Amino acid sequence: MANPSLLILPGDGIGPEVMAEVRKVIDWFGTQGIAFDVEEGLIGGASYDAFGAPMTDATMERAQAVDAVLLGAVGGPKYDVLDFAVKPERGLLRIRKEMDLYANLRPAQCFDALADFSxxxxxxxxxxxxxxxxxxxxxxxxxxxxxxxxxxxxxxxxxxxxxxxxxxxxxxxxxxxxxxxxxxxxxxxxxxxxxxxxxxxxxxxxxxxxxxxxxxxxxxxxxxxxxxxxxxxxxxxxxxxxxxxxxxxxxxxxxxxxxGSLGMLPSASLGAPMANGRPKALYEPVHGSAPDIAGQGKANPIACILSFAMALRYSFDMGDQATRLERAVEKVLADGHRTADLMGPEGGTPITTSQMGDAIVAALAG
The missing domain is CATH 3.40.718.10 (Isopropylmalate Dehydrogenase)
Known part of the structure; x- marks a missing residue:
């Protein structure tokens, strides 16, 4: 059987940074015999910069064809001057509408290690x-x-x-x-x-x-x-x-x-089943593109990683693997690993976006 197919759309701001950590998780599952066929495309401001549109017809065609789409974030102040019709957010609205993703699932789960952050x-x-x-x-x-x-x-x-x-x-x-x-x-x-x-x-x-x-x-x-x-x-x-x-x-x-933090929350947007029985699906973190911290290694990748866990559960019927990934995140937090948005009043030195991704992969492997 063919591997499940994924289209990754990193988008703008911190989108490429957090999506890079998801790629580490995907690669780790590949070492366990759970492989995915992955391709990347552009959406939002990145697409506008390259093609003059927040989403091209070719990218939309690919989104319709794959088993699931993973999206980072779109938008940023540099695009505020654009006409409404070509703003980065229009790419996101287009993919939701044309794929008819009528059910948006947004879990709100409070990990015990972060209960004091609320x-x-x-x-x-x-x-x-x-x-x-x-x-x-x-x-x-x-x-x-x-x-x-x-x-x-x-x-x-x-x-x-x-x-x-x-x-x-x-x-x-x-x-x-x-x-x-x-x-x-x-x-x-x-x-x-x-x-x-x-x-x-x-x-x-x-x-x-x-x-x-x-x-x-x-x-x-x-x-x-x-x-x-x-x-x-x-x-x-x-x-x-x-x-x-x-x-x-x-x-x-x-x-x-x-x-406690928007950086912790994933989401899934699901539509009608395709011919293979899987729902049309888009997975993305709830947080925005956070252009003020883009490129600084401060972004929290957990919401994007948990969005991939939702893809494992709802698109690929891999509930056990989704639970394993969620528990790896929980362990990393319980062990005290924190990105900048999760630092409490006691202070300390936050880890980087990449270090958080590495810690989660290590917890998976452990």
């Missing part, structure tokens, strides 16, 4: 392990009409449309219920059904999927603003949260800080 008390976040499933290809970020236009009164009006269909809601709900069956068997659906018609539809359709297809999974509903409050009040009450594109964007960033 802005919340240790007893609130220690042992935290929740999954936020965000609908990624519809909602207010894609709805029409949209734009900025004159309001005929000497001013302007900005328009964005929140729009969802039955199918869009049901398919992401199914993703959440399937995940819950492998975790704590509880889904909390969040929307604003009290003030938004799209929220009413969301609640009704998620309930329909539960009642007709997943009655064995516990389901609760919560208004998204209350959900934000509950995430900082008692986050461990949640197992899987499913929500729309806008609320998912906000709530997952709030949940990210419960773990």
């Amino acid at each position: 802005s919340l008390k240790r007893d609130i976040v220690a042992g935290l392990d929740i999954m936020i499933v965000r609908e990624l290809t519809s909602g207010i970020y894609f709805g029409e009409p949209r734009g900025i236009q004159d309001d005929n009164e000497g001013g302007r009006v900005g328009i964005n449309t929140q729009r969802y269909t039955t199918n869009e809601i049901r398919r992401v709900a199914r993703s959440a219920f399937e995940l819950a069956r492998r975790r704590g068997n509880h889904v909390c659906s969040m929307e604003k059904a009290n003030v938004m018609e799209s929220g009413i539809l969301w609640r009704e359709e998620v309930q329909w999927v539960h009642d007709n297809e997943y009655p064995d999974v516990e389901l609760s509903h919560m208004y998204a603003d209350n959900g934000a409050m509950q995430l900082v009040r008692n986050p461990k009450q949640f197992d899987v949260i499913v929500t729309d594109n806008l609320f998912g964007d906000l709530l997952s960033d709030a949940a990210a800080m419960l773990t």
